[in-house]
Amino acid sequence: MPSVSPSLAAALADTAERVEACIERLLPRTDLAEAKLFHAMRHACLNGGKRLRPFLVLHGADLFGVNQDCAIRAAAAVELVHCYSLVHDDLPAMDDADLRRGKPTVHKAFDEATAILAGDGLLTMAFEVLANPETHEDPQVRINLVAALARAAGTHGMVGGQMLDLIAETTQFDIGTITRLQRMKTGDMIAFSCEAGAILGRAAPPLRHALRAYAHDLGLAFQIVDDLLDAEGSEAETGKPVQRDAAAGKATFVSILGAERARAQAEMLVQQAERHLDIFDGRADMLCQVARYVIERRS
Amino acid sequence: MPSVSPSLAAALADTAERVEACIERLLPRTDLAEAKLFHAMRHACLNGGKRLRPFLVLHGADLFGVNQDCAIRAAAAVELVHCYSLVHDDLPAMDDADLRRGKPTVHKAFDEATAILAGDGLLTMAFEVLANPETHEDPQVRINLVAALARAAGTHGMVGGQMLDLIAETTQFDIGTITRLQRMKTGDMIAFSCEAGAILGRAAPPLRHALRAYAHDLGLAFQIVDDLLDAEGSEAETGKPVQRDAAAGKATFVSILGAERARAQAEMLVQQAERHLDIFDGRADMLCQVARYVIERRS
Numbered sequence: 001m002p003s004v005s006p007s008l009a010a011a012l013a014d015t016a017e018r019v020e021a022c023i024e025r026l027l028p029r030t031d032l033a034e035a036k037l038f039h040a041m042r043h044a045c046l047n048g049g050k051r052l053r054p055f056l057v058l059h060g061a062d063l064f065g066v067n068q069d070c071a072i073r074a075a076a077a078v079e080l081v082h083c084y085s086l087v088h089d090d091l092p093a094m095d096d097a098d099l100r101r102g103k104p105t106v107h108k109a110f111d112e113a114t115a116i117l118a119g120d121g122l123l124t125m126a127f128e129v130l131a132n133p134e135t136h137e138d139p140q141v142r143i144n145l146v147a148a149l150a151r152a153a154g155t156h157g158m159v160g161g162q163m164l165d166l167i168a169e170t171t172q173f174d175i176g177t178i179t180r181l182q183r184m185k186t187g188d189m190i191a192f193s194c195e196a197g198a199i200l201g202r203a204a205p206p207l208r209h210a211l212r213a214y215a216h217d218l219g220l221a222f223q224i225v226d227d228l229l230d231a232e233g234s235e236a237e238t239g240k241p242v243q244r245d246a247a248a249g250k251a252t253f254v255s256i257l258g259a260e261r262a263r264a265q266a267e268m269l270v271q272q273a274e275r276h277l278d279i280f281d282g283r284a285d286m287l288c289q290v291a292r293y294v295i296e297r298r299s
Numbered sequence: 300m301p302s303v304s305p306s307l308a309a310a311l312a313d314t315a316e317r318v319e320a321c322i323e324r325l326l327p328r329t330d331l332a333e334a335k336l337f338h339a340m341r342h343a344c345l346n347g348g349k350r351l352r353p354f355l356v357l358h359g360a361d362l363f364g365v366n367q368d369c370a371i372r373a374a375a376a377v378e379l380v381h382c383y384s385l386v387h388d389d390l391p392a393m394d395d396a397d398l399r400r401g402k403p404t405v406h407k408a409f410d411e412a413t414a415i416l417a418g419d420g421l422l423t424m425a426f427e428v429l430a431n432p433e434t435h436e437d438p439q440v441r442i443n444l445v446a447a448l449a450r451a452a453g454t455h456g457m458v459g460g461q462m463l464d465l466i467a468e469t470t471q472f473d474i475g476t477i478t479r480l481q482r483m484k485t486g487d488m489i490a491f492s493c494e495a496g497a498i499l500g501r502a503a504p505p506l507r508h509a510l511r512a513y514a515h516d517l518g519l520a521f522q523i524v525d526d527l528l529d530a531e532g533s534e535a536e537t538g539k540p541v542q543r544d545a546a547a548g549k550a551t552f553v554s555i556l557g558a559e560r561a562r563a564q565a566e567m568l569v570q571q572a573e574r575h576l577d578i579f580d581g582r583a584d585m586l587c588q589v590a591r592y593v594i595e596r597r598s
Binding site: 033036111127167 | 332416420
């Protein structure tokens with residue numbers, strides 16, 4: 001196990017508990033004729049994920065004294081988008097994954113059509129949550145969240161990154177394109193998670209930019225570690241199939257840089273990420289700690 | 300051909316031209332590495348559709364003197380959502396349709412993974428378009444649009460309706476559930492299309508409610524005609540496979556009511572829809588005409 005400090009472990013567990021409670025309220029059990037859709041959405045979201053993105057939202061928001069009832073809704077919206085992306089990514093036409101966090105993926109537990117619709121429903125719900133006045137009283141803040149989430153999750157962000165990822169299976173990209181791919185596929189949603197707190201707190205631009213720079217480095221480090229886990233981890237530890245990139249002949253940070261240089265690069269990025277937080281005078285300790293955790297994790 | 304008045308035909312053609320130009324601007328050609336995604340999205344949207352929903356947005360907005368540059372963006376957002384729903388609906392795991400408007404569906408012209416991502420990208424882009432200040436200067440208006448679209452397109456609207464539609468293949472629903480299914484699957488997005496103009500124009504509640512009531516009846520009439528076309532139309536006329544409901548043993552308005560009563564019901568609904576527009580003192584003539592067109596169409 002990586003060395004997670006007791007305070008970080010407690011903070012991660014607290015985030016997970018609170019975001020799951022919020023998603024429970026957003027996706028209550030139902031006996032409507034279309035209940036299967038809601039069951040599939042719950043299966044996708046209430047599965048003991050790490051909740052890294054909600055953690056970034058909540059602890060970013062903390063820096064600006066944001067009301068926790070508002071921050072948790074933005075955190076839930078981010079997690080809904082993350083879970084939708086996993087459901088669609090796991091489909092047979094995409095990664096064709098049977099397992100996710102050690103449990104059957106949505107299309108395995110239900111069926112493909114339901115998985116497609118559950119993903120669509122989760123994505124749409126994320127925008128509904130952000131647009132609701134309970135997320136923030138100021139419509140300008142809410143529309144800023146919607147605009148930033150749509151950009152991070154869309155064709156110039158996550159969806160575009162997933163398209164590049166598919167193309168990478170048959171095209172040898174150079175390190176510049178791989179970096180752009182990962183920035184879009186994973187980095188932009190991590191950046192939004194950090195910025196959401198700044199948007200909710202109407203933070204001054206230098207503070208918002210510092211969080212964004214932190215998120216940028218963290219996101220890239222996160223992805224390099226993902227590649228390392230795929231190359232070197234075990235299915236038992238990670239809870240999902242491994243060595244898929246190599247099997248697909250896909251260029252990754254690890255295949256291009258080698259494991260040692262990739263690990264050094266991730267370490268350098270995390271140090272850089274931590275330095276971006278200096279502007280918060282030690283109040284961003286949790287964000288520093290989670291950056292360290294991200295490169296030491298085993299799953 | 301149904302009898303379309305010259306003025307309606309011209310107005311429909313004008314809407315189609317303007318909404319396609321707007322979508323062209325939102326989805327420009329690109330030579331990025333992920334260009335395939337944008338090509339697939341363009342294939343899904345720039346295909347000579349009827350543009351009924353954009354027509355409702357533009358002519359609803361006209362009633363309240365809304366700036367046309369704003370209205371066209373809301374109209375494009377509605378069409379992006381409509382096109383995304385068709386792309387996902389046509390997938391092998393859903394309706395498994397090879398043709399749409401006489402051309403290959405997105406997963407046939409590209410591949411399944413690209414079709415899934417193109418749909419995801421179109422849905423996300425719709426929210427990005429609405430959140431942009433170019434759609435309306437007032438953030439309250441923009442967030443109202445986002446909230447209403449998310450509700451209409453989501454689990455309590457279109458996505459939930461599509462889930463019910465899948466379940467209808469193996470469950471015999473009664474007429475009440477079929478009506479609810481169609482209200483969610485088609486009606487809620489038609490209702491949003493009509494309400495969008497009222498939201499943009501900050502319409503008084505009685506006028507907004509009148510448009511909503513019109514849309515409700517129009518949406519149901521539209522769906523009954525869809526069922527009639529599926530039961531009685533030809534692939535050559537409709538540009539898509541027909542008699543799929545009967546082949547799937549699915550309960551529809553036509554299978555439950557019979558063709559004659561279904562047609563009478565659609566006629567009654569359109570008359571009712573027109574009466575809801577009396578409050579506009581003849582200024583809603585185009586909306587009356589399009590309601591008539593909707594039940595006389597052959598595709």
